[in-house]
Every structure is written in C-alpha cells, then in structure tokens.
Amino acid sequence: MSLTVPNGGARKRKRTDAVVPARLLKSRDLKDRKVTQSRKEEILWWEQQLVHDFRQRDENIVKLQNCLSEVKKKPKTSTLAAVALCRVFCRLIASEQLIRRPTDDQDNAGWLKLQLREYTGTLLHWIGTPDEFLKSTALTLVMRIVKAETSQEWKRAEQAWRTDRSTFYSLVATLLATPNAQDAIQEFVEKYVEEFDDVRFYTMLAIKQFFSAGDNRTPGNLDNALDLLKQVEGVPESDEQLEDWYGVSPDVKGHQLLSLNAHLKIAQDCWLSIFRSALTASNRKTILNIMTERILPWFSNRMEILTDFLTDSFNESGSVALLALSGIFHLMTQRNLDYPDFYTKLYSLLDENILHTKHRSRFFRLLDQFMASSHLPAALVASFIKRLARLSLQAPPGAIVWVVPWVYNLLRKHPTCTFMLHRPYHPAHAIYSSQPKYTEEGMDDPFDPLQSDPMLTHAIESSLWELRSLQEHWHPNVATLAKILGEQFTKKEYQLEDFLDHGYATLIEAELGKGMKKKPEVEWEIPKRIVTDDAGGLNEIGVLLRDAIQV
Numbered sequence: 352m353s354l355t356v357p358n359g360g361a362r363k364r365k366r367t368d369a370v371v372p373a374r375l376l377k378s379r380d381l382k383d384r385k386v387t388q389s390r391k392e393e394i395l396w397w398e399q400q401l402v403h404d405f406r407q408r409d410e411n412i413v414k415l416q417n418c419l420s421e422v423k424k425k426p427k428t429s430t431l432a433a434v435a436l437c438r439v440f441c442r443l444i445a446s447e448q449l450i451r452r453p454t455d456d457q458d459n460a461g462w463l464k465l466q467l468r469e470y471t472g473t474l475l476h477w478i479g480t481p482d483e484f485l486k487s488t489a490l491t492l493v494m495r496i497v498k499a500e501t502s503q504e505w506k507r508a509e510q511a512w513r514t515d516r517s518t519f520y521s522l523v524a525t526l527l528a529t530p531n532a533q534d535a536i537q538e539f540v541e542k543y544v545e546e547f548d549d550v551r552f553y554t555m556l557a558i559k560q561f562f563s564a565g566d567n568r569t570p571g572n573l574d575n576a577l578d579l580l581k582q583v584e585g586v587p588e589s590d591e592q593l594e595d596w597y598g599v600s601p602d603v604k605g606h607q608l609l610s611l612n613a614h615l616k617i618a619q620d621c622w623l624s625i626f627r628s629a630l631t632a633s634n635r636k637t638i639l640n641i642m643t644e645r646i647l648p649w650f651s652n653r654m655e656i657l658t659d660f661l662t663d664s665f666n667e668s669g670s671v672a673l674l675a676l677s678g679i680f681h682l683m684t685q686r687n688l689d690y691p692d693f694y695t696k697l698y699s700l701l702d703e704n705i706l707h708t709k710h711r712s713r714f715f716r717l718l719d720q721f722m723a724s725s726h727l728p729a730a731l732v733a734s735f736i737k738r739l740a741r742l743s744l745q746a747p748p749g750a751i752v753w754v755v756p757w758v759y760n761l762l763r764k765h766p767t768c769t770f771m772l773h774r775p776y777h778p779a780h781a782i783y784s785s786q787p788k789y790t791e792e793g794m795d796d797p798f799d800p801l802q803s804d805p806m807l808t809h810a811i812e813s814s815l816w817e818l819r820s821l822q823e824h825w826h827p828n829v830a831t832l833a834k835i836l837g838e839q840f841t842k843k844e845y846q847l848e849d850f851l852d853h854g855y856a857t858l859i860e861a862e863l864g865k866g867m868k869k870k871p872e873v874e875w876e877i878p879k880r881i882v883t884d885d886a887g888g889l890n891e892i893g894v895l896l897r898d899a900i901q902v
Contacts, residue, residue: 394418394428398435412439412466419473422485430488433474437492440467444499450507471496471518475525478535486535493522494543501549501598508599512553515560523557527575528567536575540582547597549608551583555621568628576625577634581641586648587611618649626660632671635664639674643681654686665696670710673700677717694731697721698805701738706750712851715753719847722761729767733813734805736761736768737798740817748826749853755832756845758818762836763844771815772836828858 397411418432443449443463451460477489497519500511511517526536543550558576561567587593590611607613630638638646642661650657657678664675676697682688697718705714722735736758743754762769776783786794798813821833835842882893889897 394432394435398439409462412436412463415439416466416469416473419470422477426482426485430485433470433488433492436470437495440470440496441499443467444496444503447503467496467518471521475521478525478532479529481531483534486532487538490522490535490538493518497522498597503599505599505601505603512549512598513556519553520557520560523554524561526579527558527561527572529575530571532575533578536579537582540579543597544579544583545585547595548587548593548614549601550597551585552608552614552617554579555617559617559621559624562624562628570631570634573625573628573630573634574637577637580621580625581637581645583645587614615649615651619653622646622649623656626656632667635667635671636674639664639671639678642674642678647678647681647685654682654688658682658688658690670708672696673710673714673717676700676721680721694721694727695804698734698738699803701735701742703742703745706742706746706754711750715757715847715851719757725764727765728806729765730811731805732761732765733768733771733811734808736771736815737808737810737813738800738805740815741798741800743821744817747855748824748829748858749855751821751824751829752832752853753847753850755818755821755829755836756850757847758815759835759840759842760844760847763840768811769840771811771813772818773814826858828861 394415397414415432415436419429419436422429449460449463449467471493474489474493477485480486497511500518501508503511512519514520522539526532526539529535544554545551558580561572562576588611590609593609593611593614596608601608625638639661642657647657661675661678661682665672665679676693679688679690679693683690683693700714705711708714718735722732739754740758743751746754762772778784783789786792796813796816797809799808802808815836818833818836822830822837824830824833880890882889882896884890884893
C-alpha cells in the first residue's frame with residue numbers, strides 16, 4: 352500500500368510494530384498458522400493474510416470489524432484495526448474488487464461494499480466522540496478511503512464525489528450533523544478543503560444537497576455549516592488557479608472542475624441554501640460578520656439575493672441591523688449598489704441605547720467608516736454630530752471620550768459645520784433675529800430629534816451646546832477632553848482607536864494609577880482613643896455608648 356508523503360512522492364509504509372518472517376508469508380504456511388501473538392500482532396497478521404491469501408479475506412475482515420467495536424475498552428487496538436482495514440479496503444478499491452462482474456455469482460463485490468459502508472460508518476461515529484485523537488484518526492482514514500474511491504476511472508470517481516450514498520457525502524453530512532465537531536471541521540478545512548480545489552467544490556455541493564432536505568435545517572446543523580464555510584478563505588480568481596486535485600485529475604475537456612464560473616456558481620448555491628433556511632439571530636450575526644470577506648467574493652452576480660438578505664436582516668433591528676448595514680455599505684462602495692436609504696437607516700440606529708450596549712466599540716468603528724467620506728452633505732453630517740452630542744448627555748464616560756474626538760475629526764473634514772460650535776450675536780443672523788428676546792426668555796433649539804430623515808432635522812441651524820455642557824462633566828477626563836472643541840483646531844485629527852474600549856473599569860484604573868504629587872492635608876487631629884480617656888475610664892462617647900447598650 353503506497354501512502355502519499357509531503358514531498359509528493361510515494362513510499363511503502365514500514366511496519367515497526369511487528370516483524371513477520373518471510374517464510375510465514377507463504378500461503379501454505381498461512382493456512383496452518385496458529386495465532387499465538389498478542390492482540391496487536393494478531394491484527395497485523397490478519398492484514399498480512401489478506402494481502403497474500405484472499406481465501407482468508409471474508410473471515411479476517413469480519414475479525415477486524417469486530418475489533419473496531421472495542422474502541423471504548425481498547426482504543427489503541429481499535430485504532431490499529433481501523434488503520435489495517437483502511438489499507439485493506441484501499442487495496443480492494445484499487446484492484447476494482449468492489450465492482451460487480453457478470454461472473455460474480457456470489458455477489459462478493461456487494462458484500463465488500465456492505466463491509467466498507469459498515470467500516471466508514473464506524474469511523475464517522477468516532478467523529479462524535481470527545482476523544483480528539485479518535486476524531487483526527489477517523490477523519491484521516493475516511494479521507495484515505497475517499498482518495499482511493501475518487502482516484503478510479505473518471506465516471507466512478509465522479510459518482511464517488513457526488514452521490515448521497517458516497518463516503519465523501521457521508522463525511523460532510525456527519526460533520527454538519529454532529530454536535531461539538533468544531534475540531535474535526537477545522538482539521539477537515541485546513542487539510543483538505545483549503546488545499547484541494549475538488550474537495551472544496553464537492554464540499555459545497557454536499558452542503559447544498561444536505562440542506563435541500565428540510566429536516567436537516569436545524570440550528571445545530573446550520574451552526575456547523577457556518578463554522579465550516581467561514582474558514583474557507585481561498586477563492587479562485589481565474590481558471591488557471593484551479594490545479595490542485597485530491598482525486599483523479601479532471602482531464603476531460605470542458606469539465607466543470609476546470610471552470611471558475613462553475614466553482615462560483617456552486618458556492619453561491621451553497622450559501623443560498625443556507626440563506627433560505629430558518630436562521631436564528633446568532634446565525635444571522637455569524638453570516639453578517641463574514642459577509643464581506645467570505646461570502647461576497649463568491650458572488651460575482653446575483654447580487655439582488657444578497658441585498659434582499661441584508662435588507663431582511665436590517666429589519667430585525669439591534670446589532671443585527673448594524674452588521675447588515677456593514678454589508679450594504681460594502682456593496683455600495685465596491686459593487687456600485689444603489690441604496691439611497693443607507694444613511695437614513697444608519698441614523699435610525701442612533702437611539703438612547705446605542706451608547707450603552709456591549710457592542711459599542713464595534714458600532715463606533717463602523718460609524719467612523721461610514722462617515723469617512725468628505726463628499727457627504729453638510730446637513731447630513733450635522734445631523735449625526737448633533738444626535739451623538741445629544742445622546743452624550745446621558746452616556747457613560749467611556750462613550751463620551753470617543754464621541755468628542757470623533758466630532759472633532761468630522762468638523763475638521765467638514766468646515767461648513769464648524770459654526771455649530773460658537774455663534775456670537777449678530778442682528779442679521781437668522782437665529783437671533785427670529786428670537787429678539789433671547790437674553791430674557793432664551794431660545795428654542797431648531798434641531799428636531801424626532802425627525803427620521805437626517806437631511807430634514809435642521810441640525811445645521813443648531814449649535815453643539817451639549818458638548819459645551821460636557822466641559823462641566825463630573826469626570827475630569829471627560830471635562831478636559833470636551834474643552835478641545837473650544838480651542839484652536841491645531842491637531843490634524845485624532846486616532847479614534849486610542850479612545851475605544853474605554854469603560855468605568857479602565858477610567859478608574861487610570862485614576863488610581865496616577866502618582867500622588869502631594870499628600871492631602873487633613874484639618875483635624877486623629878484621636879488615639881475613641882471611647883476611653885487617658886486614665887482608662889470611659890469618655891463622653893463611651894458613656895453614651897454604655898447607656899445606649901443598657902437601654
């Protein structure tokens with residue numbers, strides 16, 4: 352049995368577990384040979400018999416199959432039997448003994464297929480065990496069987512990849528349906544899906560076939576499918592990049608494995624089968640988190656389906672809506688998608704809870720990305736600045752320390768909004784002329800916080816008095832930072848990453864970490880005694896305390 356080695360060559364496997372004398376390999380000796388070795392040596396001996404005398408084939412295969420059932424009591428023995436059976440079945444497949452012939456009266460090929468199916472079923476069951484070594488061993492041995500089956504004549508190899516009764520489909524279905532199979536999924540992706548173009552192609556085909564059955568669309572199966580797909584990083588960019596094959600090389604002219612469009616289409620169908628399932632909020636978050644890096648590269652067309660999914664996700668509101676906007680923004684900037692309501696929907700996310708959520712840092716990063724363009728209308732920018740300034744009045748200090756430098760950066764980028772900071776009196780100014788008694792009665796803020804369209808809030812006609820009030824904030828860091836908006840704008844911009852991930856814990860830690868330049872002075876003398884006098888008796892406080900106890 353030849354095994355593939357890392358350098359691409361092949362060498363015969365050396366057995367160091369047991370040495371069988373050459374004279375015992377003769378068929379006449381094998382028949383009368385009595386098994387006197389240990390269980391481990393027996394397994395190797397049964398395999399040797401299978402190689403040199405196929406009259407012992409059926410009996411020894413059954414013996415090795417029985418060893419697999421001892422995995423709980425004797426895991427090492429069962430593993431050795433599994434490896435031996437793998438070599439046996441690979442030889443049988445390579446010698447075409449699992450193909451039924453017209454002269455096969457006893458249907459030996461059918462019996463061997465049943466034994467192979469039983470063997471792979473046992474290995475697939477091991478994938479669900481908590482033993483990491485058994486999982487890895489089972490995955491490796493099953494993929495060796497797949498290697499043998501897909502290295503046959505082309506039509507049979509194609510059948511071994513595609514049919515829902517094949518070893519490969521059974522493996523993918525097991526990975527999707529087995530709870531806590533993350534380790535096996537990761538190994539499968541790293542060793543096979545990412546390395547071989549045909550494995551990636553038929554894995555996505557198998558996932559599509561698996562979810563075509565409605566009974567398989569359970570939350571656990573979807574979690575495993577997403578766990579597998581989100582690890583697939585390699586997206587081919589041309590037909591020339593399709594050159595790494597695990598099975599037989601597709602030399603047939605015009606075969607779909609040689610077509611980039613076929614790979615893109617099967618990946619799209621795979622993802623669409625997941626989109627059409629009953630996704631939970633957790634599933635949607637996972638999909639939206641990997642949308643730009645793992646999903647969009649496969650979709651060169653059919654973008655309307657992705658747009659519908661993203662729109663439906665936004666309608667769920669909350670963090671899911673924010674993640675959906677991230678995908679829509681990518682389609683707008685990278686794929687020229689027309690989505691005129693993007694900033695209106697983004698503005699609607701700025702509510703009283705957004706600065707208090709645990710996803711605040713992620714929201715800030717995305718918001719800064721969305722507002723990075725210098726071509727945005729000044730009225731729209733002013734609405735976002737005003738809304739966050741209003742929300743900062745009730746925000747925790749960790750959020751305010753990000754809002755202030757973010758406003759600073761936006762004002763630098765959009766100079767037409769800077770007059771919101773300070774407006775000295777001028778009789779011709781619309782605000783003062785409309786409210787001549789502002790000194791006695793004050794004036795109303797023209798900003799409309801209930802307006803959903805950021806272009807119609809009149810924020811640009813208002814002022815950032817909220818940020819001015821933050822200069823009197825109870826936290827000294829917030830008060831100091833807010834004062835930068837009342838000074839000269841000499842700094843080009845602030846690095847907002849320096850202000851993210853702040854909370855009460857980090858702010859308190861920073862205060863406690865400051866060195867004390869001068870010890871505080873106290874205005875009273877600390878007494879040496881509390882309830883007694885110098886003579887040892889009770890003082891006034893002691894007498895009062897005694898009387899209170901007696902009462």
